[in-house]
Amino acid sequence: MSSDAAAAPRLAATELSKRFAGVQALRAVQLQAYGGEVMALLGENGAGKSTLLKILAGAHRPDSGTLSIDGERVSFSSPRDAHRAGVRIIYQEPEIIPHVSVAENIYVGALPARGHRFTRAALRARVVADLARYGFTSALDPDALGSELSPAQRQLVEILRALTESVRVIAFDEPTSSLSDTEVEVLFRLIRQLRDEGVAVIYVSHRMNEIFQISDRVTVLRDGALVGTVTTAETDEARLVRMMVGRDLTDMFVRERRPRPTGTPALTVRGLSNDDVHDIDLEVYGGEVLGIAGLVGAGRSELAHAIVGSTPVHAGEILVDGNPVRISGPRDAIRAGIGFAPEERKAQALLMQRSVRDNISLAILDRIRVARVVRRGEERAVAQRYTGQLRIRTPDIEQVVSSLSGGNQQKVVLARWLARRPRVLILDEPTRGVDVGAKAEIYAVINQLTADGIAVIVISSELPEILGLSDRIAVMQGGRVTGELDRSEATEERVLALAMAGDLTTDGATR
Amino acid sequence: MTSTVADQTAEQSEPAPPARPGWPRRLLRAVGVQNISLVIALAVLVAIIGAQNSKFFLVTNIETIGTAVTVVGLLAVVQTVVMLLGGLDISVGSAAGLASVVSAMVFMSTHSAAIGILVALVTGVATGVFNGLVIVYGRVNAVIATLATYAGFRGLANLISNGRAQGYTGTDSTFVFLARGSIAGIPTLIWILVILALAVHLMLRYTDIGRNIYAMGGNATAARLAGINLNRYVVGCYIAAGLVAAVAGVLLTARTGSGQPTSGSQGLELQAITAAALGGVAMQGGKGTITGTILAVVLLGVLQNGLTILNVNSFWQDIAQGFLLVVAVIIQQRRRGLRAVGLP
Ligand SMILES: Nc1ncnc2c1ncn2[C@@H]1O[C@H](COP(=O)(O)OP(=O)(O)OP(=O)(O)O)[C@@H](O)[C@H]1O
Ligand SMILES: [Mg+2]
Numbered sequence: 024m025s026s027d028a029a030a031a032p033r034l035a036a037t038e039l040s041k042r043f044a045g046v047q048a049l050r051a052v053q054l055q056a057y058g059g060e061v062m063a064l065l066g067e068n069g070a071g072k073s074t075l076l077k078i079l080a081g082a083h084r085p086d087s088g089t090l091s092i093d094g095e096r097v098s099f100s101s102p103r104d105a106h107r108a109g110v111r112i113i114y115q116e117p118e119i120i121p122h123v124s125v126a127e128n129i130y131v132g133a134l135p136a137r138g139h140r141f142t143r144a145a146l147r148a149r150v151v152a153d154l155a156r157y158g159f160t161s162a163l164d165p166d167a168l169g170s171e172l173s174p175a176q177r178q179l180v181e182i183l184r185a186l187t188e189s190v191r192v193i194a195f196d197e198p199t200s201s202l203s204d205t206e207v208e209v210l211f212r213l214i215r216q217l218r219d220e221g222v223a224v225i226y227v228s229h230r231m232n233e234i235f236q237i238s239d240r241v242t243v244l245r246d247g248a249l250v251g252t253v254t255t256a257e258t259d260e261a262r263l264v265r266m267m268v269g270r271d272l273t274d275m276f277v278r279e280r281r282p283r284p285t286g287t288p289a290l291t292v293r294g295l296s297n298d299d300v301h302d303i304d305l306e307v308y309g310g311e312v313l314g315i316a317g318l319v320g321a322g323r324s325e326l327a328h329a330i331v332g333s334t335p336v337h338a339g340e341i342l343v344d345g346n347p348v349r350i351s352g353p354r355d356a357i358r359a360g361i362g363f364a365p366e367e368r369k370a371q372a373l374l375m376q377r378s379v380r381d382n383i384s385l386a387i388l389d390r391i392r393v394a395r396v397v398r399r400g401e402e403r404a405v406a407q408r409y410t411g412q413l414r415i416r417t418p419d420i421e422q423v424v425s426s427l428s429g430g431n432q433q434k435v436v437l438a439r440w441l442a443r444r445p446r447v448l449i450l451d452e453p454t455r456g457v458d459v460g461a462k463a464e465i466y467a468v469i470n471q472l473t474a475d476g477i478a479v480i481v482i483s484s485e486l487p488e489i490l491g492l493s494d495r496i497a498v499m500q501g502g503r504v505t506g507e508l509d510r511s512e513a514t515e516e517r518v519l520a521l522a523m524a525g526d527l528t529t530d531g532a533t534r
Numbered sequence: 535m536t537s538t539v540a541d542q543t544a545e546q547s548e549p550a551p552p553a554r555p556g557w558p559r560r561l562l563r564a565v566g567v568q569n570i571s572l573v574i575a576l577a578v579l580v581a582i583i584g585a586q587n588s589k590f591f592l593v594t595n596i597e598t599i600g601t602a603v604t605v606v607g608l609l610a611v612v613q614t615v616v617m618l619l620g621g622l623d624i625s626v627g628s629a630a631g632l633a634s635v636v637s638a639m640v641f642m643s644t645h646s647a648a649i650g651i652l653v654a655l656v657t658g659v660a661t662g663v664f665n666g667l668v669i670v671y672g673r674v675n676a677v678i679a680t681l682a683t684y685a686g687f688r689g690l691a692n693l694i695s696n697g698r699a700q701g702y703t704g705t706d707s708t709f710v711f712l713a714r715g716s717i718a719g720i721p722t723l724i725w726i727l728v729i730l731a732l733a734v735h736l737m738l739r740y741t742d743i744g745r746n747i748y749a750m751g752g753n754a755t756a757a758r759l760a761g762i763n764l765n766r767y768v769v770g771c772y773i774a775a776g777l778v779a780a781v782a783g784v785l786l787t788a789r790t791g792s793g794q795p796t797s798g799s800q801g802l803e804l805q806a807i808t809a810a811a812l813g814g815v816a817m818q819g820g821k822g823t824i825t826g827t828i829l830a831v832v833l834l835g836v837l838q839n840g841l842t843i844l845n846v847n848s849f850w851q852d853i854a855q856g857f858l859l860v861v862a863v864i865i866q867q868r869r870r871g872l873r874a875v876g877l878p
Contacts, residue, residue: 333759357761365759372759374752376821385749386760388742395741439760 031094033058033223034079034110034192039088041074041247043426045418048074050248051088056192056223061214063238063255064227067267067458068430069416071247072227076194079225080112081105092191109191113198115429115456116369117181121170126150128169129183153183157213162206173320174201175209182213193217194225197429199233200455203319203484211237229430229458230485231260243267268460279470281494283509284308287345289478290361290447292330295339299325300502303339307447307478312469314493315482316518322502323482324366327449331356331363343446357386360446364436364453366482372436375425379417380406382424382435386443409438413464429456434465441468448472449480454488466492486515498522568814571865572829576836583840590843597721603835604723605630605782605789607828609806610813611731612778614827615738617810619771620751620819621669621676626779627802628687629661631795633783635691638701638793647708651784658780659773661687666769684803691795704791713788723785730778735824747771751819808855809834812862834858 032055041049049071056062064072077083079090081099090097092108099105105112120128126146150165163179172180178198185193195214199207214237218224226238234241235255243250243266250266288306295303300322307313315323328334330341332350341348341359348359356363365371374382383406384391391401406420413434417427424435433456440448450469454462469479469492483489489496496508498521506521584590609626616623633654641650661683668679703709715722738744749757750767758764786798813830815822834855841851 331759352763353759354761354763363759370753371755372753374749374756374820376752376816377748381745381748385745385756388745389761392742395743397740397742397745399740 032056033093035091035094036075036079037089037091039075039078039085039090041071041078041083041085045422048247049078049085050246052244052247052249054242054249055252056225058191058221058223059218060239061218061224061226061237062252063234063241064225064244065234065241065263065267066244068434068456068461069428070244070267072244073196073428074247075244076112076196076225076227079105079110079192079194081110082112106188109189110194111185111188111190111192112194112196113178113181113185115197115200117177119169119172119177119180121168123169124165125163125167125169125172125176125180126165128180129153130187131184150183153186157183157186157216159183159209159213162209175203175206175319178202178210190217190222192223192225194227196227197229197456198226199228199230201319206319207233229456231263231459234263235260245269264459267458281310283494284311288342289344290330290480291342291345293340293342295326295329295336295341297325297329297334297336299334300329303329303504305497305504307480309446309476309478310473311494312473312479312481312492314489314496315480315499316486316489316496317499317522319484321499321522323499324451325502326499327363327365327451327480327482330449331361333363357443357445361449362386362440362443362445362447363449364440364451366451366455368432368436368455372439373424373432376423378421378423379410379415379427379435380420383409383420383438383442386439405442406438409442412468413438413441414461430458430461433457434461437465437468441472444472444475444477447478447480449482451482452484453481454483454485462488486518489518490515500524566814566823566826569823569826569829572813572826572833576829576833579833579836579840583836583844587843590840595839595843597724599832599835599839600724600727601721602839603831604727605785606802606805606809606834607727607831608730608778608782608785609802610809610827610831611727611734611824612775613803613806614810614813614815614822614824615734615747616676616771616775617807617815617817618738618747618751618819618822619767620754621768621771622680622807623665623772623775624677624680624803624807625661625665625683625687626775626782626806627799627804628684628691629658629776629779630783630786630802631799632661632687632691633658633780634786634799635695635700635783635793635795637784637787638703639694641703641706641709642701647703647706650703651708654784654787655777655780658776658778658783660776661779662773662776663769665776666772669772670765670768688796695793695795697795699790699795699797700793702792703787709788709791712785726781726785730781731824731828738824748820751816751821753820805834805855808859808862812858814862817863830862 034056036052036054038051038053039049040051052071052075054075064075066072074083078085081102081104084100090099092110097108099108120131129150130146147165154160154163154165159179163176198210202210214224214226228234238255240252240254241258241263242252243263245267286308289309290305290307292303292305303326305313315326317323325334329336332352332355341350343359343361348355350356350359353363369375374385380403384402387405388397391398391405403420409415410417410420415427415434415438416431424432427435437450437453440450454465457465469481473479481489481492490513494510496510496513496518497504498506498508498518500522505524508517589595609630613623613626636657637650637654640653641647644650665680665683668674669676672679712722717725738747746757746762746767749760750762750764754764782802783799787793790798809830810822810827811817812833813822813826813828815827837854838851841854
């Protein structure tokens with residue numbers, strides 16, 4: 024901690040409260056962030072972390088409570104006010120303008136101009152200098168178009184936007200959930216640099232290892248109230264979890280060992296190829312969890328999309344329970360018994376303006392209708408069951424999904440497919456943005472599904488999750504399956520070795 | 535199979551599922567904030583007009599309003615469905631004109647109202663099929679596609695009619711019944727609108743078809759991954775739009791006594807879109823109700839009628855309508871409350 028840390032905090036919040044219809048999101052929360060320090064913000068899904076950051080960003084106004092910066096009272100009525108005061112929030116899904124260059128995206132609203140003629144060359148030179156200063160020269164091309172950027176690069180643009188004005192406080196809301204390990208390293212390097220320059224950094228994540236790597240102090244919220252603040256070096260994971268959930272969680276999830284199933288696989292994929300994946304062979308048996316590991320850009324999500332026919336396939340065949348099925352779109356896949364919960368919840372899965380109930384029942388409407396009329400009672404019962412089972416935090420099932428916290432939205436996506444109970448269930452990053460306790464719930468549900476004989480494919484970037492959950496692990500790289508490991512032989516090292524097999528280019532991970 | 539999840543989490547606790555909301559909240563949700571503001575606006579408007587001229591409240595005047603809004607109302611209802619899906623149909627007015635001419639011309643040559651109406655309806659379905667196929671298989675943006683057919687259908691109507699009103703239906707009992715008849719004391723025209731609105735309302739609210747329409751408009755990718763056949767829904771909705779436009783066209787013929795290629799149907803598409811938007815249907819799809827649209831249709835009808843009986847210049851009516859559309863969309867955007875695009 025820097026010397027001035029002991030003095031006045033850079034940012035101090037006192038007694039912040041915020042209520043939404045039906046939910047008390049924050050209850051009299053106190054918070055201090057110091058310059059030259061990284062403070063992690065931890066809490067279960069719906070604990071109020073994002074709400075707190077949005078108040079700091081001027082996007083929400085608190086019902087009561089005060090904010091001060093360097094000892095001076097401030098009150099933000101818009102994000103603009105917050106920017107002027109040097110407070111920036113990096114949201115998980117930055118707004119990028121698709122048809123203009125990275126350089127223009129970064130300086131949007133503040134383009135360097137002479138008179139009203141803006142000079143492209145000057146702009147470009149400035150962006151090149153910025154990239155060099157923060158060590159991103161190889162990660163981001165200033166001339167690339169917004170639409171060409173990977174999630175990590177989009178986030179870099181958002182960060183660089185923030186840094187075009189002088190920042191005093193910068194907050195990151197779950198920045199790493201769609202980043203690969205190398206990209207996380209780049210981000211951490213930047214965070215440390217900002218910290219060393221005296222910026223107060225607030226960091227929100229559900230990944231414990233990151234919290235221990237990057238933070239100096241941890242502030243924990245539960246049910247919208249402050250539980251406490253501890254020094255990272257003086258605590259451990261178990262204690263933090265106890266603060267978060269208010270009870271003990273016994274360590275990591277371990278899936279019971281089961282004999283390798285025999286007979287006919289529930290799903291067989293033979294020679295599947297398209298633009299992104301090449302010559303894929305896979306088998307998954309009923310009652311089995313097949314994990315698919317690989318770096319970001321290895322083609323795992325693309326494989327899932329190819330299996331369910333949401334992207335065109337050039338060659339290959341798919342069999343369900345040994346019977347060949349013709350799949351020319353997700354509709355055929357679902358009819359054949361293959362369900363797929365995609366990775367990007369907002370873009371690919373959720374109806375943000377509809378209720379929790381509508382979202383959960385979307386894939387089962389054809390089962391709960393009589394002469395095309397949806398049986399509302401049954402629909403409600405299903406929605407109630409899964410909101411309960413997955414502990415989706417919502418005042419009621421009629422709440423619109425957009426008002427749920429990120430992790431709870433993720434659980435709604437899962438609930439839709441759990442309710443469908445297909446023969447084969449493909450889950451792409453099922454626990455993205457989900458807190459530690461809820462992860463355990465989700466693993467338990469997956470276990471229950473396989474106990475009922477359903478075949479499950481889990482795609483995940485978190486190795487411990489893949490290793491803990493899978494009976495078998497297929498590792499992908501460059502659109503191909505580079506190897507398969509039984510759980511008894513799988514270790515982090517071996518999975519990583521396969522994930523990087525033959526990958527000699529250093530930027531292979533950044534797609 | 536016990537995983538070593540939290541000692542308590544996996545097995546023990548099926549946490550109490552969230553309760554159903556209390557009845558005041560359910561009622562508010564069912565009616566909707568948008569609709570409440572429409573009802574208030576309507577009440578204010580009625581009070582103002584009624585205070586100026588008490589003839590406004592005469593049963594005959596109310597019937598006048600009802601029959602005057604029928605054609606727009608039909609198109610607004612079906613426009614609502616198309617907009618919920620995330621599309622737009624600019625060609626409904628032209629399709630109505632085409633159907634109007636066709637019904638009159640076929641009636642004149644066959645002397646059968648039934649055949650005239652039937653052929654008109656088939657024509658309407660054909661316009662819808664054409665729109666749908668162009669949008670789905672030509673991958674043409676819905677606005678552009680129906681803008682093209684807006685001109686095309688109108689051209690076709692003028693072509694077959696030489697640009698002139700066709701035939702005379704004023705003595706045929708079927709057409710007269712449609713235009714001026716009544717059932718149980720209520721004009722036929724109003725019955726037609728009420729039945730269509732009710733049917734579409736029930737379809738949207740209670741069937742999986744309705745749910746899927748909302749889902750597609752809300753998030754087409756999600757809908758597709760959930761197994762909804764998007765193409766079928768798009769084509770289906772445009773066919774419905776064409777069919778209802780044809781019904782509107784037949785009613786135009788009945789009311790004016792002859793087939794009208796353009797007069798009478800010109801501008802209907804804008805009025806329909808205005809009503810839907812004013813009724814709270816989101817331009818980006820996925821949000822809106824028939825109740826809202828019908829309230830907006832009535833509001834616009836009352837406004838027009840009021841301005842007429844108060845002897846306000848009819849050009850002002852157009853201005854008032856355009857103004858309302860902008861206000862409605864501004865309110866809608868505000869209520870969405872999203873972060874503005876483009877930052878910061
Ligand atoms: N706009 C809103 N309208 C209604 N309720 C809301 C709104 N935004 C947030 N909430 C509620 O406030 C609570 C806190 O949400 P918040 O997004 O701050 O949680 P979080 O700690 O960020 O969770 P996560 O880890 O899942 O992202 C949740 O119960 C959420 O449902
Ligand atoms: Mg959050």
